Amino acid sequence: MSSEDNVRVVVRCRPLSTELEADQDICVDLNSDGRTIRLASREFTFDRIFGLDSTQAQVFRESAQYIVDCVVQGYNGTIFAYGQTGTGKTYTASAILLNSFDHIFDYISKSANDTKFLVRASFYEIYNEEIRDLLCKNNLKPLELKESTQCGVYVKDLSCYVVNSVSDLTKLRQLGEKQRSVAATNMNRESSRSHTIFTITVEMIIGNDSKTSSLRVGKFNLVDLAGSERQSKTGTSGDRLREAAKINLSLTSLSLVIAALTDSKATHIPYRNSKLTRILSDSLGGNSKTLLIACIGPAKMNIDESLSTLRFASNTKHIKNKAIINEDTKDALLRRFQKQIDELKHQLELEGDVDMDNNDTNDANNNNDDKNGESNGKPMIPNEILEKLKSLENKICFGGENLIEKAELQQRLIAESETELQERREKERQLQLTLELRQQEFLRIEETYGTLQEEVMALNKKLKKAFYFLKDAKSELSDTQCDYEKLHEDLLDSIRTANKEIKLTNCLINHYIPDSKLEIIHNSVAYNDLVGEWQLRCIAYTGNNMQQKSIDQSVSQSQTNLDLQNVYLTYNKY
Numbered sequence: 001m002s003s004e005d006n007v008r009v010v011v012r013c014r015p016l017s018t019e020l021e022a023d024q025d026i027c028v029d030l031n032s033d034g035r036t037i038r039l040a041s042r043e044f045t046f047d048r049i050f051g052l053d054s055t056q057a058q059v060f061r062e063s064a065q066y067i068v069d070c071v072v073q074g075y076n077g078t079i080f081a082y083g084q085t086g087t088g089k090t091y092t093a094s095a096i097l098l099n100s101f102d103h104i105f106d107y108i109s110k111s112a113n114d115t116k117f118l119v120r121a122s123f124y125e126i127y128n129e130e131i132r133d134l135l136c137k138n139n140l141k142p143l144e145l146k147e148s149t150q151c152g153v154y155v156k157d158l159s160c161y162v163v164n165s166v167s168d169l170t171k172l173r174q175l176g177e178k179q180r181s182v183a184a185t186n187m188n189r190e191s192s193r194s195h196t197i198f199t200i201t202v203e204m205i206i207g208n209d210s211k212t213s214s215l216r217v218g219k220f221n222l223v224d225l226a227g228s229e230r231q232s233k234t235g236t237s238g239d240r241l242r243e244a245a246k247i248n249l250s251l252t253s254l255s256l257v258i259a260a261l262t263d264s265k266a267t268h269i270p271y272r273n274s275k276l277t278r279i280l281s282d283s284l285g286g287n288s289k290t291l292l293i294a295c296i297g298p299a300k301m302n303i304d305e306s307l308s309t310l311r312f313a314s315n316t317k318h319i320k321n322k323a324i325i326n327e328d329t330k331d332a333l334l335r336r337f338q339k340q341i342d343e344l345k346h347q348l349e350l351e352g353d354v355d356m357d358n359n360d361t362n363d364a365n366n367n368n369d370d371k372n373g374e375s376n377g378k379p380m381i382p383n384e385i386l387e388k389l390k391s392l393e394n395k396i397c398f399g400g401e402n403l404i405e406k407a408e409l410q411q412r413l414i415a416e417s418e419t420e421l422q423e424r425r426e427k428e429r430q431l432q433l434t435l436e437l438r439q440q441e442f443l444r445i446e447e448t449y450g451t452l453q454e455e456v457m458a459l460n461k462k463l464k465k466a467f468y469f470l471k472d473a474k475s476e477l478s479d480t481q482c483d484y485e486k487l488h489e490d491l492l493d494s495i496r497t498a499n500k501e502i503k504l505t506n507c508l509i510n511h512y513i514p515d516s517k518l519e520i521i522h523n524s525v526a527y528n529d530l531v532g533e534w535q536l537r538c539i540a541y542t543g544n545n546m547q548q549k550s551i552d553q554s555v556s557q558s559q560t561n562l563d564l565q566n567v568y569l570t571y572n573k574y
């Protein structure tokens, strides 16, 4: 394997977050080769790209598992999760960690039964350039970094627990997470600004014969880095500004270390600038198999941060590590435990007759200098030796297929896949729900719109009817007006004719009837309402009726004179 293969870089792009980015466009374009990604017209190629629909199991299998495989063979292995806050670093790192636990113990159970293992774990965080133990309840005092020729850089007084099952590791992780959130709340700080490091050390002795057996130590670091987004310094001054600068220091130093490592002209690598780069000096440019998982979000709104993450990842790709198997490590705890076990066994054989020396069996659980052997100057009785032996042996895992554990492991893996599937189903269900709600809203709006339109149409119909009605009424009115006008005209005509006739009658009366007779006539005439006409009393003796009789009797007088005379005669009779 070439040295380039010691540093692998993969990218994981999480799906759109339903709550915040539901309406956002996806701006990343993943090539079907699974290695090329295009963003804002830039193209990057990595060892592997995990798309929006990648599963936790797939990410582990196709990237992290290789590192864990190396660790159980005695290599140092480091996995970094890098990226903007909210892009899935913790989500990805958590699954990798749980799968790594399973994988390590699966490997142990399948190893030859002449292989012994000692597995230890630590969990700590770096916040504001201070290191805090996450597996120690009173972790108020920040821990210091030390360096020795044998161990390299290490955290002094850091808790280190011996574990011999997956559930031990899971419990430690849960304890650390709890401590972390308590610290974040108590100190009123942002958890996304801290780096957490979970370390698993796997020591192994291959072979039973102490003269021919070989010892290997693999060290696994899982680093969940702080959010890579720029820390806002606006409006900050004094202590706050210094704090902001310190929070950024580790990430800035990480970039500088990577830049120096990939610059052929660089003469100095600034590992010592920050706690993080000091701790990880082996992982970057040193003796380690390293994997960087660059996490990005697909939304357009994060394009700048995603580009910056991809540039960082691209630079990291050029780092060259020289990974070698750590063999015959001098300070291996397993070696010391093995020595103590051998001695205790020897004592048992002598049935407690031997006065024992000060054997140091540092318990990884508390690192106490727990002195064994002589207590109160008296030899240890066989029971005590047996107990001590048992306790020591319990810390050691032995190789060999353990079918029950394997079945349990399989079941756990199935359960995890099931949980993941259920989570996905739940997300899908929620998305479906959101979609349905939107559709309902749309339909409701459409319905309202439809009802309004119907209402408008009905009103329009009514308006049209009313309009026609008005038109009819208007023309009827004008017809009636015309009729009235005609009637009016006719009436006026009738009045005019009647007036003429009255005038004629008056003229005749004025000229032919003397006023004295007229009075008589007036007194003799009355209007009959029933028949609607004037009636004269003794009509048979009126002028014209009398005149008819006279004509019959007359002989010579002119007609006019006669007429007048008759009128006079007629009237004289009254």
Ligand code: ADP
Pocket: 013, 014, 015, 017, 083, 084, 085, 086, 087, 088, 089, 090, 091, 092, 192, 227, 295
């Ligand atoms: P970070 O640690 O980078 O700040 P988190 O891991 O806390 O981000 O992820 C933010 C949110 O996005 C969480 O709710 C997480 O469950 C969700 N998330 C991240 N990556 C994925 C993914 N690949 N699939 C589904 N949900 C994801």
Ligand code: MG
Pocket: 086, 089, 090, 091, 192, 224
């Ligand atoms: Mg996180």
